Amino acid sequence: MSYHTSLPKLRRGALLLWPLLMTVHSAHSEPLAGKELSAALRSGGYVILMRHASSPRNLPDAAQADVENINHERQLDEEGRASARAMGEALRRAHIPIGDVWSSPTYRALQTIKLARLGSPTTFEELGDGGQSMRADKTGARANWLKAKSSAPPGPHENTLIVTHFPNISEAYPQNAVGLADGEALILHPDGHGGATIVARVKIDEWATMTTAR
Numbered sequence: 001m002s003y004h005t006s007l008p009k010l011r012r013g014a015l016l017l018w019p020l021l022m023t024v025h026s027a028h029s030e031p032l033a034g035k036e037l038s039a040a041l042r043s044g045g046y047v048i049l050m051r052h053a054s055s056p057r058n059l060p061d062a063a064q065a066d067v068e069n070i071n072h073e074r075q076l077d078e079e080g081r082a083s084a085r086a087m088g089e090a091l092r093r094a095h096i097p098i099g100d101v102w103s104s105p106t107y108r109a110l111q112t113i114k115l116a117r118l119g120s121p122t123t124f125e126e127l128g129d130g131g132q133s134m135r136a137d138k139t140g141a142r143a144n145w146l147k148a149k150s151s152a153p154p155g156p157h158e159n160t161l162i163v164t165h166f167p168n169i170s171e172a173y174p175q176n177a178v179g180l181a182d183g184e185a186l187i188l189h190p191d192g193h194g195g196a197t198i199v200a201r202v203k204i205d206e207w208a209t210m211t212t213a214r
Helices: 003-029 034-043 078-093 107-116 141-150 166-172 204-211
Strands: 047-051 098-103 159-164 185-190 196-202
Touching: 034 185, 034 196, 034 204, 047 141, 047 166, 078 107, 078 204, 098 107, 107 159, 141 159, 141 166, 196 204
Parallel strands: 047 159, 098 159
Antiparallel strands: 047 185, 185 196
C-alpha cells in the first residue's frame, strides 16, 4: 500500500480515536467525591496536599508546651490532635495507601503526621514557614518548588502525602486554596508530564466518610 493511499485511512482512524482520547483525558480532570474519590485513592496515583491540623497562632509557654516540643514552637490544639488521629484511622479503614510522606520541618506539621500514624516523613525547608508563621514568599520560588513536587507521580499503587502551611499552598494554587481550613487538603492527580489536576478538596473531618464510601 502506498503512502498516499494509506494517509486518508490514517486520518479517519485518528478522527475516530480522538473522542476516546478526550474521554480518557477528561476522566482525570473531572472533580471526584464520595465513592469515586475513595475508589480512586485506593488505587493510588494521587497527591494529598494538606494544611497541618488546627494549631493556635500563639506560641505555647513552657508549662503548656508538649514534652517533645523542645523549641516551644506552635503546636496542635485539642481539636487538631483529635482530627489528626481521626484522619489517620479513617485512611486505614478505607484502605487508602500512603507512600512517600513529605513535611514542613515545623513541629505542628510533624505532629499532624505523627498523630495520624501515616509513616516517617521527609522534611523540606521549602515546605516550612521560614521560621515565621504565615510569611509570604514574594519571589515565587517556593510556589514553583511546591508545584513541581506535587506534580511528581507517586509510587505504584500509592498516594503521596504533603503536609505544609496555608501560605505555601495558596502561593502554588491561589485559585484552589481560597478559604482552605486547618487540616484541609487538595487532592491532585499528576499527569506524568510535569503537570497535575486538582480533583477534590477534603476537610480533615471529611476523611471519616471514606470508611463508608466503598
